[in-house]
Amino acid sequence: MSVTIQDVEKIAALARLEFTPEEKEKFTRQFNDILAYMEKLNQLDTSNVEPLSHVIELKNVLREDVVKPGLTQEQALQNAPAKDDKFFKVPKVIGEK
Amino acid sequence: MKTFDAIRADLSAGTTTCEQLTGDYLRAIDAGKSLNAFLSVFPEKALQRAREVDKKLRVGKAEPLAGMVVAVKDVLALQGERVTCGSKILENFVSPYSATSIQRLLDADAVIVGKTNMDEFAMGSSTENSAFGRVKLPQDESRIPGGSSGGSAVAVKAGMATTALGTDTGGSIRQPAALTGVVGMKPTYGRVSRYGLVAFASSFDQIGPFALCAKDAAQVLNVISGHDEKDSTSADVPVPDFVKALKKNVKGLRVGLPKEYYGDALTAEIRNAMEKKVDVLRSNGAVIQEVSLPHTEYTIATYYILATAEASSNLARYDGARYGFRADGVRDLAEMYTKSRSQGFGAEVKRRIMLGTYVLSSGYYDAYYRKGQKVRRLIQEDFLNAFKKVDCLITPTSPTTAFRAGERTDDPLQMYLSDIYTTSANLAGIPGISIPCGSDKQGLPIGLQILGKHFDEATILNVADFLENAKE
Numbered sequence: 320m321s322v323t324i325q326d327v328e329k330i331a332a333l334a335r336l337e338f339t340p341e342e343k344e345k346f347t348r349q350f351n352d353i354l355a356y357m358e359k360l361n362q363l364d365t366s367n368v369e370p371l372s373h374v375i376e377l378k379n380v381l382r383e384d385v386v387k388p389g390l391t392q393e394q395a396l397q398n399a400p401a402k403d404d405k406f407f408k409v410p411k412v413i414g415e416k
Numbered sequence: 417m418k419t420f421d422a423i424r425a426d427l428s429a430g431t432t433t434c435e436q437l438t439g440d441y442l443r444a445i446d447a448g449k450s451l452n453a454f455l456s457v458f459p460e461k462a463l464q465r466a467r468e469v470d471k472k473l474r475v476g477k478a479e480p481l482a483g484m485v486v487a488v489k490d491v492l493a494l495q496g497e498r499v500t501c502g503s504k505i506l507e508n509f510v511s512p513y514s515a516t517s518i519q520r521l522l523d524a525d526a527v528i529v530g531k532t533n534m535d536e537f538a539m540g541s542s543t544e545n546s547a548f549g550r551v552k553l554p555q556d557e558s559r560i561p562g563g564s565s566g567g568s569a570v571a572v573k574a575g576m577a578t579t580a581l582g583t584d585t586g587g588s589i590r591q592p593a594a595l596t597g598v599v600g601m602k603p604t605y606g607r608v609s610r611y612g613l614v615a616f617a618s619s620f621d622q623i624g625p626f627a628l629c630a631k632d633a634a635q636v637l638n639v640i641s642g643h644d645e646k647d648s649t650s651a652d653v654p655v656p657d658f659v660k661a662l663k664k665n666v667k668g669l670r671v672g673l674p675k676e677y678y679g680d681a682l683t684a685e686i687r688n689a690m691e692k693k694v695d696v697l698r699s700n701g702a703v704i705q706e707v708s709l710p711h712t713e714y715t716i717a718t719y720y721i722l723a724t725a726e727a728s729s730n731l732a733r734y735d736g737a738r739y740g741f742r743a744d745g746v747r748d749l750a751e752m753y754t755k756s757r758s759q760g761f762g763a764e765v766k767r768r769i770m771l772g773t774y775v776l777s778s779g780y781y782d783a784y785y786r787k788g789q790k791v792r793r794l795i796q797e798d799f800l801n802a803f804k805k806v807d808c809l810i811t812p813t814s815p816t817t818a819f820r821a822g823e824r825t826d827d828p829l830q831m832y833l834s835d836i837y838t839t840s841a842n843l844a845g846i847p848g849i850s851i852p853c854g855s856d857k858q859g860l861p862i863g864l865q866i867l868g869k870h871f872d873e874a875t876i877l878n879v880a881d882f883l884e885n886a887k888e
Contacts, residue, residue: 356716365790
């Protein structure tokens with residue numbers, strides 16, 4: 320499997336990242352190196368192996384739904400790059416194009 | 417530089433106070449500014465707290481960590497202070513709450529002196545990836561201290577704190593501990609609550625201590641361990657007294673040497689240093705045997721597939737909307753996301769988000785991500801099988817001693833291979849500790865790693881403590 324600049328552009332769009340043409344070329348090269356290294360996993364037959372997603376046994380944690388104090392609105396907004404009274408402010412989304 | 421036992425002796429003899437100690441550490445931080453170990457320091461707050469601790473000490477009402485001054489990696493939240501994660505994207509983020517591990521330290525009367533520098537979002541093995549400049553090795557400033565918790569390792573090595581907290585996702589506590597010459601421990605996954613730890617790879621991340629000796633690490637672990645309802649992955653299992661577990665005895669202990677960890681990648685100097693320590697255990701009654709972890713050669717590939725996948729998902733939250741950096745002059749929402757992320761993240765973080773997005777993307781999910789999860793099980797089974805025969809494993813922590821800054825930055829794969837002996841513990845979820853093991857001919861520290869069974873930190877702390885105190 321070899322990755323092209325077009326693949327890198329597609330992945331960048333999915334990850335909401337953008338790159339200069341030089342960065343794209345560098346990434347494509349590094350990607351191919353790293354993915355070639357990862358190909359070594361294909362030496363292993365894992366057809367009868369269950370995927371492992373939790374290293375220790377986890378149980379579903381249930382509890383009573385009780386009201387507890389949380390962040391105040393002011394605290395929640397304290398790190399906002401832009402706010403308007405009680406709201407996070409972002410560029411206009413509706414009514415364009 | 418004093419261990420916590422020595423500090424406590426001084427405190428009870430009345431030859432020092434917590435305030436004096438805190439002042440000494442603050443002066444060391446100031447004197448060592450060129451090392452760039454700290455991203456923020458709180459002199460007034462720390463001294464104020466130290467005075468409160470002194471008051472408690474005078475009336476005999478102090479908690480177990482009174483007199484301990486701690487530095488914490490800047491990926492852990494402390495209420496009212498910045499948590500930058502070494503990233504421009506969180507440069508001005510002030511935490512509205514504290515991490516459970518930090519709160520437990522404070523409740524035990526530790527003083528927090530500041531937050532330490534790190535690879536951006538804990539992604540790196542050299543602490544060169546910080547948006548706020550690289551951290552330097554105290555012994556040779558042209559070299560790196562390992563990473564990603566390089567600032568915490570240096571803080572302890574350079575006498576800027578009694579102990580420090582770091583985080584270990586693929587070796588980020590143990591590898592810098594080895595390269596700087598201090599003790600660094602990654603507890604079992606689930607032992608310490610991750611609440612308030614900014615996530616990199618949630619199924620790997622674990623918080624642990626840096627210290628001058630195993631006993632100090634045990635004292636910190638005693639305080640930060642245990643179930644927390646705010647982290648559903650924190651394990652609800654009993655926490656033993658890790659200090660009492662230091663039995664000063666290794667008679668009959670079964671120690672495994674995994675043969676795959678002593679291959680060509682290892683320098684002869686490190687191999688010889690390890691052998692000396694193994695001889696110490698043998699002559700004190702431990703039973704040494706070779707074991708095999710047959711899937712060792714697949715650990716780096718598996719780790720970088722799974723950890724980048726989790727990172728790409730965890731770091732999707734940095735969108736410039738609710739907190740963090742927002743790019744100027746954007747026309748619409750999509751552009752706000754893309755420009756904020758592209759300008760806010762550094763190169764290594766972007767590379768890992770890209771890799772993670774790729775391995776999770778449609779068409780590649782089975783070939784990479786699912787395959788990685790399956791191999792992860794094989795790697796964990798290797799350890800479970802080995803632990804049927806032995807009580808712990810001894811390996812090198814890092815294949816080399818501290819390398820020069822810039823030496824591996826252009827070759828990400830080479831940098832990833834710095835972690836060949838450490839990622840396996842995170843893949844399997846087991847605890848590991850790195851302790852100093854002499855130095856190479858340039859005087860650079862060598863680290864020895866002890867790996868244990870799930871939730872059996874007691875055994876590896878005992879071995880670490882024994883090796884520190886035993887004569888060669």
